[in-house]
Amino acid sequence: MFEPVTIKDIAKALGLSTSTVSRALRDTYEISSATKKLVTDYAKQIGYKPNPIALSLKERRSKSIGVVVSEVANSYFSQAIDGIESIAYDKGYHVIISQTHESYEREVINVNHLASRGVDGLLVSLSSQTSDISHLKSLHEKGLPIVFFDRVADEIVTDKVIADNEKGAYNATSHLIASGYKKIAHLTSSSHLSISIERLSGYKKALSDHNIELNEAYIKYCPHGGMIYEETETAIKELLALKDKPDAIFVAGDRLSTGCLSVFKNLSVKVPDDMAIAGFSNSDVLDLFNPSLTSVRQPAYEIGQQATEMLLRLIEAKYPVEEFEKKVLDTNLFIR
Amino acid sequence: MFEPVTIKDIAKALGLSTSTVSRALRDTYEISSATKKLVTDYAKQIGYKPNPIALSLKERRSKSIGVVVSEVANSYFSQAIDGIESIAYDKGYHVIISQTHESYEREVINVNHLASRGVDGLLVSLSSQTSDISHLKSLHEKGLPIVFFDRVADEIVTDKVIADNEKGAYNATSHLIASGYKKIAHLTSSSHLSISIERLSGYKKALSDHNIELNEAYIKYCPHGGMIYEETETAIKELLALKDKPDAIFVAGDRLSTGCLSVFKNLSVKVPDDMAIAGFSNSDVLDLFNPSLTSVRQPAYEIGQQATEMLLRLIEAKYPVEEFEKKVLDTNLFIR
DNA sequence: TTGAAAGCGCTAACAC
DNA sequence: GTGTTAGCGCTTTCAA
Numbered sequence: 001m002f003e004p005v006t007i008k009d010i011a012k013a014l015g016l017s018t019s020t021v022s023r024a025l026r027d028t029y030e031i032s033s034a035t036k037k038l039v040t041d042y043a044k045q046i047g048y049k050p051n052p053i054a055l056s057l058k059e060r061r062s063k064s065i066g067v068v069v070s071e072v073a074n075s076y077f078s079q080a081i082d083g084i085e086s087i088a089y090d091k092g093y094h095v096i097i098s099q100t101h102e103s104y105e106r107e108v109i110n111v112n113h114l115a116s117r118g119v120d121g122l123l124v125s126l127s128s129q130t131s132d133i134s135h136l137k138s139l140h141e142k143g144l145p146i147v148f149f150d151r152v153a154d155e156i157v158t159d160k161v162i163a164d165n166e167k168g169a170y171n172a173t174s175h176l177i178a179s180g181y182k183k184i185a186h187l188t189s190s191s192h193l194s195i196s197i198e199r200l201s202g203y204k205k206a207l208s209d210h211n212i213e214l215n216e217a218y219i220k221y222c223p224h225g226g227m228i229y230e231e232t233e234t235a236i237k238e239l240l241a242l243k244d245k246p247d248a249i250f251v252a253g254d255r256l257s258t259g260c261l262s263v264f265k266n267l268s269v270k271v272p273d274d275m276a277i278a279g280f281s282n283s284d285v286l287d288l289f290n291p292s293l294t295s296v297r298q299p300a301y302e303i304g305q306q307a308t309e310m311l312l313r314l315i316e317a318k319y320p321v322e323e324f325e326k327k328v329l330d331t332n333l334f335i336r
Numbered sequence: 337m338f339e340p341v342t343i344k345d346i347a348k349a350l351g352l353s354t355s356t357v358s359r360a361l362r363d364t365y366e367i368s369s370a371t372k373k374l375v376t377d378y379a380k381q382i383g384y385k386p387n388p389i390a391l392s393l394k395e396r397r398s399k400s401i402g403v404v405v406s407e408v409a410n411s412y413f414s415q416a417i418d419g420i421e422s423i424a425y426d427k428g429y430h431v432i433i434s435q436t437h438e439s440y441e442r443e444v445i446n447v448n449h450l451a452s453r454g455v456d457g458l459l460v461s462l463s464s465q466t467s468d469i470s471h472l473k474s475l476h477e478k479g480l481p482i483v484f485f486d487r488v489a490d491e492i493v494t495d496k497v498i499a500d501n502e503k504g505a506y507n508a509t510s511h512l513i514a515s516g517y518k519k520i521a522h523l524t525s526s527s528h529l530s531i532s533i534e535r536l537s538g539y540k541k542a543l544s545d546h547n548i549e550l551n552e553a554y555i556k557y558c559p560h561g562g563m564i565y566e567e568t569e570t571a572i573k574e575l576l577a578l579k580d581k582p583d584a585i586f587v588a589g590d591r592l593s594t595g596c597l598s599v600f601k602n603l604s605v606k607v608p609d610d611m612a613i614a615g616f617s618n619s620d621v622l623d624l625f626n627p628s629l630t631s632v633r634q635p636a637y638e639i640g641q642q643a644t645e646m647l648l649r650l651i652e653a654k655y656p657v658e659e660f661e662k663k664v665l666d667t668n669l670f671i672r
Numbered sequence: 673t674t675g676a677a678a679g680c681g682c683t684a685a686c687a688c
Numbered sequence: 689g690t691g692t693t694a695g696c697g698c699t700t701t702c703a704a
Contacts, residue, residue: 003479004452006681017691022683032689047474049452053392054681057696062389064453072433073414081408085435094449097408097433099421113430116340116385117400138383143339258621265623283621285594287601290626342697353675358699368673390697393680 005048014042025050056118064094065311066114068124070102070225076254076282076300077125080149083304084123091312093120100127102227108135121145121315123307126153128190128225145314149307150298152194152326159310160326163298165195168331169202170209172278172296173250175333177210181248181276185218185239187232187260188252189225196221199252199280218246226255229262236263248272251279257293258283264291292336299329341384350378361386392454400430401647402450404460406438406561412590412618412636413461416485419640420459427648429456436463438563444471457481457651459643462489464526464561481650485643486634488530488662495646496662499634501531504667505538506545508614508632509586511669513546517584517612521554521575523568523596524588525561532557535588535616554582562591565598572599584608587615593629594619600627628672635665 007025011018016039024031024039025048056062067084069077081097088095096119098110107127112135114122124136124146133153140146140156149161176184186203188196200219207214220235222228239246251257257279261271269275271291278294286293306327314321343361347354352375360367360375361384392398403420405413417433424431432455434446443463448471450458460472460482469489476482476492485497512520522539524532536555543550556571558564575582587593593615597607605611607627614630622629642663650657 004681007683008681018681019683019692020690022681023690026683030689035689049448051393051454051681052452053389053398053454054696055683056389057387057393057680057698058682058684060696071414072408072417073411075409078407078409078414082435094453099418112385116388117430118387118389258624261624262621285598285619285621285625288594288597288625289621290624343699344697354697355676355699356674358697359674362699366673371673387697390680391699393682393696394698394700396680 004051005043005046006051007048009046010039010043010048013046014038061120061315062094062118063092064096064119065308065315066111066117066119066122067095067097068100068107068110068114068122069097070100070125070127071227072097072099074254074282075284076150076298079282079300080125080304080307083301084308085304086301087305087308087312093312100130102128102224104129104132111135111139115139115144121147121311123304123311124148126151126193128193128223131192145311147307147311147314149303150195154194157324159307159314159324161303161307161310162194162198162326162328163303163331164328165198165331166202166205168280168296168298168333169199169250169252170206171202171331171333172280172294173203173206174210175294175335176248176250176276176278177206177212179248179276182212183215183218183244183246183248184212185220185246185249186252187220187222187235187239187249187256187279189221189256190223191221196252203250203252215244217242222256225253226257226259229259232256232259233263233266236260236267240267240269246275248276248278251277253279254281254283257281257295261289261291261293286334286336289336294336295334297332297334299331302329340387341379341382342387343384345382346375346379346384349382350374396454397456397651398430398454399428400432400455401644401651402447402453402455402458403431403433404436404443404446404450404458405433406436406461406463407563408433408435410590410618411620412486412634415618415636416461416640416643419637420644421640422637423641423644423648429648436466438464438560440465440468447471447475451475451480457483457647459640459647460484462487462529464529464559467528481647483643483647483650485639486531490530493660495643495650495660497639497643497646498530498534498662498664499639499667500664501534501667502538502541504616504632504634504669505535505586505588506542507538507667507669508616508630509539509542510546511630511671512584512586512612512614513542513548515584515612518548519551519554519580519582519584520548521556521582521585522588523556523558523571523575523585523592523615525557525592526559527557532588539586539588551580553578558592561589562593562595565595568592568595569599569602572596572603576603576605582611584612584614587613589615590617590619593617593631597625597627597629622670622672625672630672631670633668633670635667639665 436443
C-alpha cells in the first residue's frame with residue numbers, strides 16, 4: 001500500500017541510470033552540476049527519501065542505537081533518555097527505546113530484537129531480575145558495542161557510566177544520622193544489581209563511620225524494585241513489626257521511595273515523626289510531596305549523554321577499542 | 337565488527353544452496369525432513385538469527401510500528417505506551433517510540449524518520465506546537481496507516497481514540513461548582529489542540545449548565561503545555577492579578593496540573609483555601625501530593641491498546657479500509 | 673527434493 | 689560525466 005519513491009523512479013523519469021541519480025543526490029564530484037540540479041530538483045519535487053533499510057543492508061550499519069531500560073515512566077530513565085537523544089540526534093543517530101519492566105525474559109527478547117534489527121550499539125541498564133547476562137555477553141563477543149549505565153554488569157569489559165551510588169547512599173544515611181536517627185533501616189531492590197550493592201555499601205559505611213552497629217534485620221530487599229506495591233508493603237510491615245523498630249529508613253530506588261511513602265500514608269505512619277525517610281529519586285515533583293522526601297538525585301541527563309558519547313566512540317572506532325572506562329558522576333542530596 | 341551468521345554461512349558449511357537452507361528454516365513442505373533437521377540443528381548451534389533488515393527490504397514491511405508522543409516522562413503517555421506494547425508484542429510487532437518534546441519541527445523529523453525507516457504504521461499524538469499537519473497528510477495519502485490518539489487531527493480521515501475530554505472537563509468543573517466555587521478559571525495548553533478544544537468546551541458547558549457566566553479573562557493558554565515553568569507562572573500570575581480574582585481553577589493537562597501546584601506553592605497561595613484546583617492528570621503519585629489535587633484520569637493504557645488494535649487492523653487489511661471510527665473512552669474523576 | 677537466479681533499494685567498483 | 693553491474697541477506701519463481 002505505502003509506496004515510497006525510489007531512486008529508480010527518478011532515474012526512469014529523467015532518463016538516467018540509477019547510479020547517476022545516486023551520485024547526483026550524494027553530491028559526488030564526477031557529476032555535472034547540470035545533472036545534479038536536475039536530479040535534486042526532481043527528487044525534492046516528488047518527495048524522494050532514501051530508504052534507510054536498503055542502506056542498512058548495504059552498509060551494515062543503521063545509524064541507530066538501542067536503549068534498554070526497565071521503564072520509561074521512571075523519572076531517572078526518562079531523563080537519561082533525554083540525555084541520550086540529545087547526543088545521538090546531534091551525531092545523526094536514531095534512538096530506539098525498549099522497556100524490560102524489570103523482567104529478565106523481556107530483557108533477553110528486547111536485546112536480541114534490537115541486535116538483529118541492526119542497531120549499531122546498545123545502551124543498557126539491566127533489569128532487576130537479570131543476573132545471567134549471557135545474552136549480552138555473546139553479542140558483545142561478536143563485536144556489538146555495548147555501554148552500560150546505571151545498572152552495570154562488571155563481567156562484561158566495556159565502558160560504563162554510573163552515579164556515585166556509594167557516596168550518595170553514604171550522604172543520605174549520614175544525613176539521617178546527623179538528624180538524630182540511630183535505628184536506620186535500608187530498603188533496596190534486587191540484591192544482585194550493581195546499584196543495590198553500591199548503595200548498600202554506602203549505607204554500611206555511613207553507619208560504621210558513625211559507630212552505629214549494623215542490624216541485618218533492618219535491610220530489606222524488594223526484587224521488583226517497587227513495581228509491586230504489595231512487595232514494598234510487606235517489607236515495610238516486617239520492619240514495623242520488629243521488636244526494635246527502626247526510626248528512619250534509607251531507600252535505594254526511585255519507585256521504592258514513592259512506594260514507601262504511599263505505604264506509610266496508607267498505614268498512617270507519620271513521616272518523619274514515626275519514621276524519617278531519605279531515598280534515591282529523580283522525580284521532579286518531589287517538592288509537592290507531603291510528607292516531604294529528602295532525596296538523592298542522580299545526574300541522569302548527563303549520565304545519558306556520557307554513555308552515548310562513549311557508545312558512539314566504540315561504534316565509530318576504526319580499530320577495536322581496548323581501553324575502557326568507568327565514569328562515576330556525583331549525586332546531589334536535597335534535604336527536605 | 338559485528339558479524340552475524342547468515343543463511344549463506346549455513347549453506348556453505350552444509351554444502352547446500354541458500355534457497356534450500358531458507359526453505360528448510362521456514363519449514364516448507366518440499367524439503368526432506370532429513371535436510372530440515374540438519375539445517376535447523378546447525379542453525380541453532382551456531383546461533384543463526386534471520387536478518388530482519390534484509391527481510392524488511394524484501395517484504396516491504398518491518399513488523400514494527402512507530403509511536404509519536406510529546407514525552408515519555410508524562411504519565412499519560414508512558415501508560416499509553418505500555419498499552420501499545422502489550423498489544424503490539426502479542427501480535428509480533430515491535431514498537432519504536434519517539435518524542436517531540438512538544439516541538440513541531442521535531443515532530444516532522446521524527447515522523448519522516450519513522451516512515452522512511454520502514455515502520456508499517458504510525459500511532460500519533462500531536463505535539464502542542466503542531467497546527468500544520470501536512471507531514472502526516474502526505475504520508476497518509478501515500479498509504480501509510482496512521483491512527484491518532486489523544487491529540488488528534490480531524491483533517492485526516494482515519495481511526496482515532498480519545499478520552500471523553502469534554503465530559504471529563506465537565507465533571508471536574510461541575511465538581512468545583514458543587515464545592516461552592518463560582519469564579520472558576522481555566523488553564524490549558526495550546527489552543528488548537530483537539531484536547532484543548534474539547535476540554536474547553538466541557539468547561540464552558542459546565543458553567544452554562546450551572547448558570548455561571550463565562551469570563552474570557554479566566555481562560556489562559558500555555559502553548560508549551562507546562563513544559564516551561566515560566567509560562568505557567570506567568571499565566572497564573574495574570575489570573576491572580578485580575579481585579580475579580582478566580583477562586584478555583586480547572587487545569588487541562590498533566591504537566592500543567594503539577595506545574596500549577598508548584599507555582600502556587602512558590603507563590604504561597606494556599607490550596608484550596610485561596611484557590612481550589614482540579615485538573616487532568618494520570619500521575620500515580622497524586623496521593624502523595626499536599627495540597628492534594630482533584631484529578632481527571634484518562635484510561636491511558638486502554639487508549640493505547642485500542643489505538644494499536646485499530647492500527648494493526650489497518651496495517652493487515654487486505655483491501656484499503658474505507659470505514660473509520662473515533663473511539664471515545666470514559667474518564668474518571670478522583671476527588672481529593 | 674534441491675539449485676540457480678532474480679529482485680527488494682542503494683552504493684561503489686569498473687567500464688566507456 | 690554517465691552507464692553497467694555486482695552485492696548486502698533473504699525469499700521465491702523457475703528449472704532440474
